[in-house]
Amino acid sequence: MVTGGSGFIGANFIRYLLEEAGFEGRIINVDKLTYAGNPDNLADIEHEYPDRYIFSQTDICDKAALENIFERYDIDAVCHFAAESHVDRSIVGPDAFIRTNIQGTFNLLELARSRGDRLSLFHHVSTDEVYGSLGADGLFTETTPYDPSSPYSASKAASDHLVRAYHRTYGLPVTVSNCSNNYGPYQFPEKLIPLIILNARSGKSLPVYGQGLNIRDWLYVADHCAAVWEIMRRGKSGETYNIGGRCEKQNIDVVRMICRLVDELAPAIKPREGLICFVKDRPGHDLRYAIDCTKLEQELNWTPRETFETGLRRTIRWYMDNTAWVERVQSGEYRRWISAHYGTSTRG
Ligand code: NAD
Ligand code: TYD
Numbered sequence: 540m541v542t543g544g545s546g547f548i549g550a551n552f553i554r555y556l557l558e559e560a561g562f563e564g565r566i567i568n569v570d571k572l573t574y575a576g577n578p579d580n581l582a583d584i585e586h587e588y589p590d591r592y593i594f595s596q597t598d599i600c601d602k603a604a605l606e607n608i609f610e611r612y613d614i615d616a617v618c619h620f621a622a623e624s625h626v627d628r629s630i631v632g633p634d635a636f637i638r639t640n641i642q643g644t645f646n647l648l649e650l651a652r653s654r655g656d657r658l659s660l661f662h663h664v665s666t667d668e669v670y671g672s673l674g675a676d677g678l679f680t681e682t683t684p685y686d687p688s689s690p691y692s693a694s695k696a697a698s699d700h701l702v703r704a705y706h707r708t709y710g711l712p713v714t715v716s717n718c719s720n721n722y723g724p725y726q727f728p729e730k731l732i733p734l735i736i737l738n739a740r741s742g743k744s745l746p747v748y749g750q751g752l753n754i755r756d757w758l759y760v761a762d763h764c765a766a767v768w769e770i771m772r773r774g775k776s777g778e779t780y781n782i783g784g785r786c787e788k789q790n791i792d793v794v795r796m797i798c799r800l801v802d803e804l805a806p807a808i809k810p811r812e813g814l815i816c817f818v819k820d821r822p823g824h825d826l827r828y829a830i831d832c833t834k835l836e837q838e839l840n841w842t843p844r845e846t847f848e849t850g851l852r853r854t855i856r857w858y859m860d861n862t863a864w865v866e867r868v869q870s871g872e873y874r875r876w877i878s879a880h881y882g883t884s885t886r887g
Contacts, residue, residue, distance in 0.1 A: 540614045542599055542647065543576070543621030544568030547726040548664070548760055550580035552620065555764040557588055562768075565591045567612050569605070570621065571598040572877050573635075579864055579873055580725045596881045599643035602650070609650045616660045617651055618771060619644065622698075625729055626668070626691045630822060633690035640694035641701070648705045661713045662771050663702040667756070667783065668692035669717060672825035679717075680831045681779045688823045706777045714774040716767055718782040719830045723760030723850065724857040728868065731755075732851075735794050736858045737865060739801040739811040749820035751791030754827040758784035759850035762843035769839045780839070783830025786847045791815075796847075800855050 543549040545568060556562040570576045578585075584592050593612070597604045599621050608614070621643060623629065623636045644663070651661045670679040671686030685700075687693040705711040722732040735745050766782045774780060788796075798811035835841045845853070858865060867873045 540567050540569055540608070540612070540617045542569045542617070542619045545570040545572055545576035545578055545580055545594075546620060546624070547575070547580075547723075548721055548763060549620035550577075550725050551723065551760045552618065552764045552767060553581060553592065554584060555761060556768065557584060557591065560765075560768050565593065565612075567593045567595060567608065567614070569595050569597045569599065569608060571639075572596050572881065573623070574874070575624065575727050577725070577727075577868065577873055578877060578880070579867060599646055600638055602646045605646055605650055609654065613657070614654065615658060616662070616771070617647060617658070618662045618664065618767065619647055620664045622695065623691065626689045627729070627821065629689050629691035629694070633694075636690050636694040640691075641697045644698035645701055648701060648711065652705060652709050652711050659712060660771060660776075661702065661705075661711055662767065663699065663713060663715045664767060665695050665699050665715060665717045666692065667717050667719045667781065667828050667830050668825065669696040669699055670828075673827040673829055675827070678829045678831035679781060679783075681717075681781055681834060688825050703777075703779075712776040714770050714776065715779040716770055716782050717779065717830075718763050718766070719756035719758050719784060719828055721758055721760045721763050723854050724861070725864075726760070728865075731790065731793065732757075732797070732854065733858060735797045736801065736855050737869075739798055739814060740805060740859065742807070742814065744816045745794055745798070745811070745814045746818045747791055747794055747815055748818060748824060750817060751789060751794065752826075753790050753824060754787050754829065755790065755793075756783045756829045757786045757788060757793070757847055757850075758782065758843060759845035759853070762845060762850075765844075766835060766839075766841050769841050770835070773839055775838075780835045781830045781832050782835060782841075783832045784843050784847070785830075785832070787827070787829050788847065796851060797855065800852060804855060804859060
């Protein structure tokens, strides 16, 4: 079972399992299809793998519907991506974050536990934001104390604690990964990189919070997917693995780099850098994230394939080439398609 498989990272993960990783089993994608869940992300996969890929429009807060899926499909492993994932939305409306990220994770853990020996692994996908903010120096390790700043990161921290508690108390076989900021194809354009690419492409202003000096540690999404799969295959039960790109960048430098690449790939009369505008800062804005991923590198031999330059080029090309996807996401067309195609109720 993959939860949240219609979102950005989950869709890339399912694609990676079926097309690259040599995975031979069946996948059921359990996704509520919120604004961030987009069936377009896996439309070709649904078509190509009718016997190995199953979709269920289900809310992880609906325990009865989940229970039905666990039984009906005899679930033996869970990779849990489903979450409300955007910090800015969590500041304006935290309720859904508490429900999905905490109550939803709790429901999955309870059902996973009820399967006893039939469940071999519960992998929980989390974020480095649970560790809070770094100053100018230092890196997050797996033992850095939790200190979340936003309702999003606090809800993810709560879910991480629950997952570890289920391992210690009930012996549930779990692994946890805490990853830095991802970018790549299929990311909903509310997050920094796709937002800036699409705004730059169409000549709109490029909002940079505060002075643009906050630092994030960027990782190309396929490298995250490969790390999650290695942890699921070879990680030790009960362990946590940090995943990161060793790629710290100030936001303003990321935005400038996107401007230069978009100028190169789609020349315009004026350089896109002129579109940058500094806007009011995010409340509680963490200054710096940076991951120490030595454990993952040494124990599981993982290294990212993409550099920031190669990954960003691929990403910009993808957003430029996939205009139909972009137009449907921006117009809200895909929301209308979901209700016509799947209806609004839970489908098991
Ligand atoms: P996303 O917002 O793109 O996708 C989330 C998916 O979860 C969507 O398909 C949505 O429909 C689904 N979902 C939301 N609520 C649900 C519910 N109640 N029941 C069932 N499905 C529901 O998120 P993403 O960026 O792909 O992130 C996936 C996971 O990775 C999250 O757990 C996030 O915390 C974690 N993560 C993300 C990043 C990042 O940079 N994006 C970095 C580290 C960790
Ligand atoms: P975001 O993509 O929202 O990820 P997160 O908050 O989970 O790190 O933001 C990445 C960084 O970019 C963060 O420091 C906030 C900043 N940012 C902007 O400056 N402008 C924007 O329009 C957005 C969405 C983010």
